[in-house]
Amino acid sequence: MARRIKAAVAHDETAPLRLIGEHIPDDAGVELGDRFDTLELNADAILRMDADLLLVACREGSTEALRLVSLWHTVRGRSPVVVLSHGSDEEFVREAFAAGADDYLVLHPGPYIPEQVARDVEFAIRKAVTRTRSSADAGTQAGTLIPVLGSKGGVGKTVAASNLGAALAARGQRTVLVDLDLQFGDVALALGLTPETTLFDLAVSGGSLDADKLDDFMLRHSSGLRVLAAPARPDQAVSVSAQMMTTIYGVLRQAFDFIVIDTPPAFTAEVIATVDVADWICMVAMFDALSLKNTRLGLDTLALMGHPPERVRVVLNRAGTNVGIADAEAVEILGRVPDVLVPSDREIPVSINDGVPIALSRSRSQAAVAIRSLAEMFLADGRSEQSAPDPELPRTGSRRRGLLRRKSSVTATPELASGR
Ligand SMILES: Nc1ncnc2c1ncn2[C@@H]1O[C@H](COP(=O)(O)OP(=O)(O)O)[C@@H](O)[C@H]1O
Ligand SMILES: [Mg+2]
Known part of the structure; x- marks a missing residue:
């Protein structure tokens, strides 16, 4: 006891x-x-x-x-x-x-x-x-856990999470995408899957949790990606607890290389519990002053929660849209240089409607390349098996001009990623 x-x-x-x-x-x-x-x-x-x-x-x-x-x-x-x-x-x-x-x-x-x-x-x-x-109890698990966070609705968390999951799966990584937006989750929809079973069904199923049991509740995407879908109705969200999620992550870590987690735009109990055990955080911001400011607050909060800033990747979504924020000003508001820039692309809403992530359906588009460069960063971390570099990715080079102005979405170099 x-x-x-x-x-x-x-x-x-x-x-x-x-x-x-x-x-x-x-x-x-x-x-x-x-x-x-x-x-x-x-x-x-x-x-x-x-x-x-x-x-x-x-x-x-x-x-x-x-x-x-x-x-x-x-x-x-x-x-x-x-x-x-x-x-x-x-x-x-x-x-x-x-x-x-x-x-x-x-x-x-x-x-x-x-x-x-x-x-x-x-x-x-x-x-x-x-x-x-016991503050140092991590380290024995295998899979890399990456929650995708963002300070408000509509910034592109679900787009980023579903594409990141699909991109990792397409690279042969055993990957599961968990929809932690418990009330309004739409990951299954974004991937064109029918959520026959959800986290709610898992929560009320009773009994202990193991990999076999979890497998019964996962949806399967054609890319190989597995999905734990959010409850079908908002009122079912309360059945899913932070404690249950932590137990689930423990089991998933044994069976998967990557656990990507889509989240609601708030530090809910489940999100806080997830951040607590996360290896990396993927923070999605949009290219407007309010989102950048809120993202900076979110980054500060993560640091205060004890998550190391160098284990955060910042995705700046809808970059390249001309909204009157100069590059330097954006970096100033954000407090750091973003790692990946995803341009606005009208194929993205189309891909959501079709239920096929753009990382798969239009793999040569700039947005898809950006998402894959994000996947490569997590792959390169060394916690997963080594794999050959993606031949379709552009080389990060010295030809870039304005950091946020460039059209092609490429990976920031380590020097850029480390600070202002
Ligand atoms: N880079 C982009 N270009 C065009 N539309 C986008 C882009 N990113 C997201 N969207 C659209 O914005 C909407 C919100 O994105 P979503 O990922 O659902 O946000 P969140 O999960 O943060 O609430 C969706 O309709 C999506 O298709
Ligand atoms: Mg969402």
Whole structure:
């Protein structure tokens, strides 16, 4: 049986103790110890707490909560702290991680807390405590896990994820694409597949998870790519938990070379759990000032979550469109040079409608070449078997002019990729 965890709680009036208690399953082995109905605690109170971790439950945007989280770290070092709040406002999530939160969870308003929400809270608590006990537990897995993130809807996450998955599969890599956009996932659609089985079916199937069982729930694409589709209806999303996803990734890593994950435009519990175990992150931004700014915030958040910046690839989608942002200005807003530029191409929406990724259907188009260069970067990482270079890829050379102005979409050189 897992060791019991003693949690101290500090909360404000928006998150009463009863509500917090209801978020923790009775059989979770998590005991609520010291309780404080204020977030304005001093160092002495923090020192006296007899707790494995601190839960800070607060309204969104609470500066008192941020102050408490950072004071907790000052006083108690690496001891974990988890923030529970009422929404997932990007700015506040970022600030919470910046202050030192180990995890961030969204409270359910009640009165009835879905079992799955409570399980997510239990999982986050266990994960935070375990992580601080053994921070170096990665390294034994085989497959490379790459979530594709983007700070808002419509930036091209699904296009990037489905094409990256198809490109890796076409290169002979055992690849699975997981649709973690649990409410509005459209990966199956983008690949022309009928989602006969989804993550929801897997979640409610009961029993333990192994590779054979997972195989029964995967769709098969003609490229060889396997797909774990998102639930068919938004209300089914709640059945899929962060904990379940982490278990799934563990199994997939044994059977696949690459696990590519499409995501919703938010740091949901499942996305945070995925980032936690990711080898690489693929961040998709669009060529407009707002998207670039939000992407930079997203990159900052990833760094605060402990993901190394050098393990992030930035895809700038719809590059080359003339929207009035100069190259240097775009790099300035983004804070780094993008790794891959995907031009606007009207064949992309066409390919989505046809259900055939452009990386396969129009393999010589600039967009397809760009996506394949992204796949090559992950292949070159050395975690997978070596394969011959793609003959259709252009050589990255010195002929490029403006970094973002160039028409052909080529791989940035390591020097370019490493900074401004
Ligand atoms: N480079 C591009 N050129 C043209 N259309 C694109 C491009 N990238 C994405 N699109 C279109 O934009 C829409 C949103 O893309 P999608 O990948 O679904 O975004 P997200 O998953 O981030 O919400 C889709 O209709 C897609 O066809
Ligand atoms: Mg999408």
